[in-house]
Amino acid sequence: MARRLSGREALRLLPTLRADPLTAISELTRAHGDLVRVPLPRGNQLVLTSRPELVGHVLVSNQDNYRKARTYRPLTEVLGNGLLTNEGESWAHQRKLVQPMFARRRIDAFAPAMVDAASTAMDRWTALGSGSVVDVADEMSALTLDVVGRALFSTDLSGEASQMAPALETVLESFVKVVRHPLFLFVPDYHRWPTPARLRLRARGAERHLRSVVDGLIARRRPETPGRAETADRADSPGRADNDLLDALLAARDDDGNPLDEQQIRDELMTFLLAGHETTANALAWTLLLLSRHPDARDRLVAEVDDVLSGRAATAADVTKLEWTSAVLSESMRLYPPAWMIEREARDADELDGIPVPAGSIVATPPYLVHRNPDHWPNPEGFDPHRFLPGAAGRHRLAYLPFGGGRRQCIGGGFAMLEAVLLLATITQRFELDLVPGHQPQALTAVTLRPANGIPMTLRPRTNAA
Numbered sequence: 223m224a225r226r227l228s229g230r231e232a233l234r235l236l237p238t239l240r241a242d243p244l245t246a247i248s249e250l251t252r253a254h255g256d257l258v259r260v261p262l263p264r265g266n267q268l269v270l271t272s273r274p275e276l277v278g279h280v281l282v283s284n285q286d287n288y289r290k291a292r293t294y295r296p297l298t299e300v301l302g303n304g305l306l307t308n309e310g311e312s313w314a315h316q317r318k319l320v321q322p323m324f325a326r327r328r329i330d331a332f333a334p335a336m337v338d339a340a341s342t343a344m345d346r347w348t349a350l351g352s353g354s355v356v357d358v359a360d361e362m363s364a365l366t367l368d369v370v371g372r373a374l375f376s377t378d379l380s381g382e383a384s385q386m387a388p389a390l391e392t393v394l395e396s397f398v399k400v401v402r403h404p405l406f407l408f409v410p411d412y413h414r415w416p417t418p419a420r421l422r423l424r425a426r427g428a429e430r431h432l433r434s435v436v437d438g439l440i441a442r443r444r445p446e447t448p449g450r451a452e453t454a455d456r457a458d459s460p461g462r463a464d465n466d467l468l469d470a471l472l473a474a475r476d477d478d479g480n481p482l483d484e485q486q487i488r489d490e491l492m493t494f495l496l497a498g499h500e501t502t503a504n505a506l507a508w509t510l511l512l513l514s515r516h517p518d519a520r521d522r523l524v525a526e527v528d529d530v531l532s533g534r535a536a537t538a539a540d541v542t543k544l545e546w547t548s549a550v551l552s553e554s555m556r557l558y559p560p561a562w563m564i565e566r567e568a569r570d571a572d573e574l575d576g577i578p579v580p581a582g583s584i585v586a587t588p589p590y591l592v593h594r595n596p597d598h599w600p601n602p603e604g605f606d607p608h609r610f611l612p613g614a615a616g617r618h619r620l621a622y623l624p625f626g627g628g629r630r631q632c633i634g635g636g637f638a639m640l641e642a643v644l645l646l647a648t649i650t651q652r653f654e655l656d657l658v659p660g661h662q663p664q665a666l667t668a669v670t671l672r673p674a675n676g677i678p679m680t681l682r683p684r685t686n687a688a
């Protein structure tokens with residue numbers, strides 16, 4: 223079913239679209255089906271679709287016609303020309319450069335660092351004592367930052383978490399304010415205006431703080447003498463891979479043999495620092511919440527983890543055996559996809575199931591809605607990890623896209639799944655967590671789908687772990 227809203231209907235919708243986009247797009251889809259065209263002021267168009275076939279057209283088969291939408295522009299203020307925000311030839315060159323870092327064999331080498339980070343966090347929880355309450359949203363954020371630091375930069379970033387979290391919060395908050403401002407649709411470089419949100423960002427020094435972390439990473443690694451071997455920050459990193467992402471970036475040469483310029487390296491590091499931890503943290507936090515609401519699924523998880531690991535530390539080789547653990551995470555990302563929205567902008571006019579897509583239209587293909595499309599998912603609102611067990615019914619390949627699709631799909635998908643399975647298994651070996659009674663976690667649609675008011679959970683150490 224395809225539907226084009228009238229100008230009046232669209233105007234009525236605008237305030238909700240800005241204030242609470244998740245509700246707005248969910249209601250639009252409920253009322254009008256999985257393809258809706260919304261005329262916006264000044265000739266702008268929003269085309270919203272949650273039909274996997276059409277999502278495939280935009281992200282894969284006709285992807286040459288779709289660039290990243292202008293809604294990503296404010297992110298370039300912080301991420302510059304990093305892999306997530308860059309376009310064209312320069313993006314393709316960067317992707318080729320970084321891709322080998324994410325080959326299966328390389329990713330598996332990060333497993334010991336991942337498990338070590340999780341064990342350190344579990345030791346800290348143990349010291350807090352049974353019955354203590356932790357906010358798993360914050361905890362998972364600190365843990366995944368620690369993992370990215372160890373795995374990609376061979377550096378201990380755990381001490382940074384307490385300062386980085388508020389800095390990141392401020393940056394993302396200002397991003398959302400800009401994108402949802404009415405002027406954003408009309409003024410191409412509105413994101414550069416000295417708006418109160420932007421000035422606040424500067425005043426709080428949030429961007430500056432994040433940059434200083436990145437500069438510190440580079441400074442500690444730069445070869446000061448040709449004989450550089452292991453610098454202090456790398457030598458004590460357990461499970462460190464032969465070369466990490468920072469090595470690869472510093473060693474990269476263009477076709478003329480020139481190294482990447484300093485700014486490019488900074489942008490790339492900032493991108494991986496942000497894209498590489500916030501998403502996985504949210505996936506894990508939502509998963510722990512779902513498990514506390516579904517004790518049967520949690521019991522099966524505990525049984526599987528104990529059976530496969532028999533009390534020892536998890537390794538990359540265990541992941542294929544941890545089928546239920548993986549299925550739980552996949553189902554959690556179906557219901558709460560950390561990257562809840564993917565948007566593109568049409569270069570030339572196109573058509574989606576008979577609906578014209580004028581050049582310049584924003585085409586929104588939100589995983590959040592695709593994953594709940596009732597034509598593709600029976601009982602779409604229900605939590606059922608069986609959907610992802612080997613042998614489960616097949617589905618359209620774009621009915622599930624937590625990591626996106628086409629050329630721009632997540633480079634860190636394999637890393638994220640390995641990390642999430644190992645972290646969840648390590649947590650499950652040591653603790654059961656229950657949501658504090660009466661707390662109602664809310665989803666906040668910032669850049670990622672994050673818990674708005676935290677997820678406080680009570681720690682129950684497992685005494686009968688194998």
Ligand code: HEM
Nearest residue numbers: 305306497498501502505560561625626630632633634638
């Ligand atoms: C559960 C965790 C994660 C989720 C759900 C996720 C999701 C996504 C999605 C949907 C995209 C595509 C965005 C678009 O098409 O507009 C993307 C891109 C990207 N992700 Fe992830 N991601 C996750 C973890 C990671 C990790 C761990 C890393 C790095 C280690 C990472 C690095 C990136 C980068 C660099 C891009 C841009 C790729 C490009 O355009 O070439 N992500 N991610």
